[in-house]
Amino acid sequence: MKSMKTFNEKLFKSITYLATLFTILCLGGIIITIFSEGLPILKYSKLNELFGIAWHPTSFPPEFGFLPLIAGSIIITIGALIIAIPFGIGSAIYISEIAGNRTKEIIKPIIELLAGIPSVVYGLFGMAFLSPFLIRIFRIPTGLNALSASIILGIMVIPIISSMSEDALSAVPKNLREASLALGATKWETIIKVVLPSAKNGVVGSITLGFGRAIGETMVVIMVAGGAAQIPSSIFQPVRPMTTAIAAEMGETVNGSPHFHALFAISIILFLITFITNFITEFVFLKRKN
Amino acid sequence: MKKSTKIILIGLVVMMMSVSAFARGKKSTITIAGSTTVLPIAQATAEVFMDKNPDINISVRGGGSSVGIASIMSGTVDIGDASRHIKNKELAAARKSGINIVEHIVANDGITIVLNNSNTIDALTLSQLKDIYTGKIQNWKELGGKNMPIVVVSRDVSSGTFEVFNKLVLKNAKGLNSALMLASNNAVVTTISTTPGAIGYVGLGYVTDKIKAVSVDGVKATEKTIQTKEYPISRTLQMYTRGIPTGIVKQYIDFVLSPEGQDIVEQQGFIRIMDDKNK
Numbered sequence: 001m002k003s004m005k006t007f008n009e010k011l012f013k014s015i016t017y018l019a020t021l022f023t024i025l026c027l028g029g030i031i032i033t034i035f036s037e038g039l040p041i042l043k044y045s046k047l048n049e050l051f052g053i054a055w056h057p058t059s060f061p062p063e064f065g066f067l068p069l070i071a072g073s074i075i076i077t078i079g080a081l082i083i084a085i086p087f088g089i090g091s092a093i094y095i096s097e098i099a100g101n102r103t104k105e106i107i108k109p110i111i112e113l114l115a116g117i118p119s120v121v122y123g124l125f126g127m128a129f130l131s132p133f134l135i136r137i138f139r140i141p142t143g144l145n146a147l148s149a150s151i152i153l154g155i156m157v158i159p160i161i162s163s164m165s166e167d168a169l170s171a172v173p174k175n176l177r178e179a180s181l182a183l184g185a186t187k188w189e190t191i192i193k194v195v196l197p198s199a200k201n202g203v204v205g206s207i208t209l210g211f212g213r214a215i216g217e218t219m220v221v222i223m224v225a226g227g228a229a230q231i232p233s234s235i236f237q238p239v240r241p242m243t244t245a246i247a248a249e250m251g252e253t254v255n256g257s258p259h260f261h262a263l264f265a266i267s268i269i270l271f272l273i274t275f276i277t278n279f280i281t282e283f284v285f286l287k288r289k290n
Numbered sequence: 291m292k293k294s295t296k297i298i299l300i301g302l303v304v305m306m307m308s309v310s311a312f313a314r315g316k317k318s319t320i321t322i323a324g325s326t327t328v329l330p331i332a333q334a335t336a337e338v339f340m341d342k343n344p345d346i347n348i349s350v351r352g353g354g355s356s357v358g359i360a361s362i363m364s365g366t367v368d369i370g371d372a373s374r375h376i377k378n379k380e381l382a383a384a385r386k387s388g389i390n391i392v393e394h395i396v397a398n399d400g401i402t403i404v405l406n407n408s409n410t411i412d413a414l415t416l417s418q419l420k421d422i423y424t425g426k427i428q429n430w431k432e433l434g435g436k437n438m439p440i441v442v443v444s445r446d447v448s449s450g451t452f453e454v455f456n457k458l459v460l461k462n463a464k465g466l467n468s469a470l471m472l473a474s475n476n477a478v479v480t481t482i483s484t485t486p487g488a489i490g491y492v493g494l495g496y497v498t499d500k501i502k503a504v505s506v507d508g509v510k511a512t513e514k515t516i517q518t519k520e521y522p523i524s525r526t527l528q529m530y531t532r533g534i535p536t537g538i539v540k541q542y543i544d545f546v547l548s549p550e551g552q553d554i555v556e557q558q559g560f561i562r563i564m565d566d567k568n569k
Contacts, residue, residue, distance in 0.1 A: 228468050
């Protein structure tokens with residue numbers, strides 16, 4: 001009986017160990033694949049050509065300049081964060097500090113519901129409603145541009161920033177607030193000068209997570225960003241983010257062709273960007289624990 | 291302990307059964323490779339054909355028109371798909387090595403140029419289209435329309451529609467960097483219908499009354515003008531075989547050319563080949 005028990009213990013241990021190992025192997029496999037398929041592009045194009053400004057993957061000769069794609073991803077992501085940060089943190093402060101318990105119980109799930117809407121639905125909304133709306137408001141030639149993609153992505157990122165920041169704000173000990181109020185600070189001063197600074201790490205973490213979500217989003221930008229591979233001179237111009245290029249072009253490329261390797265090389269860049277942001281997030285969180 | 295033994299035993303039995311299932315019933319196989327434009331036709335007709343003939347297995351691969359023709363010449367496939375006709379050079383090389391390559395036209399492909407309904411332009415020429423898509427003409431007033439910037443809408447470089455347009459209109463010149471590149475025919479229709487200054491191109495089957503089709507070089511795109519190649523932005527799609535097909539390859543090609551096969555061609559967004567009576 002006793003040996004049975006230790007056997008079960010060991011079995012359980014090794015199963016959980018295998019589960020962990022499997023996850024790590026998957027990550028390793030993905031990294032090896034994108035690097036081994038992406039790096040061969042250097043056989044066809046020099047590094048300085050890869051950071052050129054023209055993306056014409058199917059012309060003769062093809063041009064694989066990544067800069068328009070990188071610029072597209074970055075301008076949309078920054079735009080999304082400019083929209084999402086004030087709304088996300090604002091609603092987090094309201095829910096955590098100002099709203100009563102009842103209101104909180106109603107509002108929090110509603111905001112989190114926003115995170116559950118499939119991105120293709122956001123894309124449809126952007127294409128059929130937001131884009132014609134922007135054309136009328138700004139009198140611009142096209143509504144499929146960096147601005148509309150930023151607005152939609154911003155709305156998608158709000159629940160991430162809001163719910164994580166709210167958790168961080170709620171985790172600030174009550175006695176800090178009480179001490180501040182007892183010293184004569186107003187509620188507003190307490191929130192801005194005491195609660196927010198103490199929850200800083202969690203709030204920053206939520207923003208970096210939102211950044212990762214925005215830069216990696218594919219469906220919405222395929223549908224709404226316009227897809228023009230150019231370095232935009234204004235937010236009203238269409239752009240082609242990295243994810244769009246990969247998703248829209250991979251289906252028909254010939255396996256092993258320069259275009260195929262170029263798309264994997266873009267995924268290396270995308271992977272490095274998200275890897276670094278996740279690393280920073282982790283670092284911020286670790287700092288809090290210490 | 292007992293439980294895990296049982297699981298292992300069941301697993302072994304399942305594995306043995308699946309292995310024997312593979313070993314049983316030797317299927318005869320047709321292999322097809324080539325143009326990604328013809329791929330959806332080959333795929334869809336192959337699926338229906340295999341349903342009807344369970345003992346025949348068809349494997350369909352892409353690779354591009356040149357790959358399709360090269361594979362039929364080297365004999366690695368039974369059918370080579372191509373969205374262009376075989377070149378004289380290729381034909382000569384085949385003849386030299388004693389191979390007789392036979393062409394089967396399986397579908398017509400044509401694309402319609404579309405504008406927003408509010409646009410006053412009704413007709414364009416091929417060279418005007420090229421100038422619009424390369425950025426030489428940027429405002430509708432240059433073509434006698436309203437003073438309104440042209441919003442150029444194109445398709446993702448991977449689409450077959452883009453390929454036709456690129457070849458027949460742009461003549462492989464580089465398109466405008468600032469052109470919107472959309473992922474589907476439907477996305478183009480939605481965008482054109484909501485953007486006053488937009489111009490785009492879609493398969494004939496996607497034209498609705500929400501957008502306006504214009505004539506090109508004086509010819510309106512219809513099933514008929516595409517079939518007769520009177521409409522300039524049209525082409526045929528073909529399958530190549532080594533010699534006159536026999537056996538199951540003949541069965542399959544006949545199926546693609548049959549009314550039922552041609553219905554599938556239409557479902558895939560292409561235009562059927564002309565019936566014998568219409569010729």
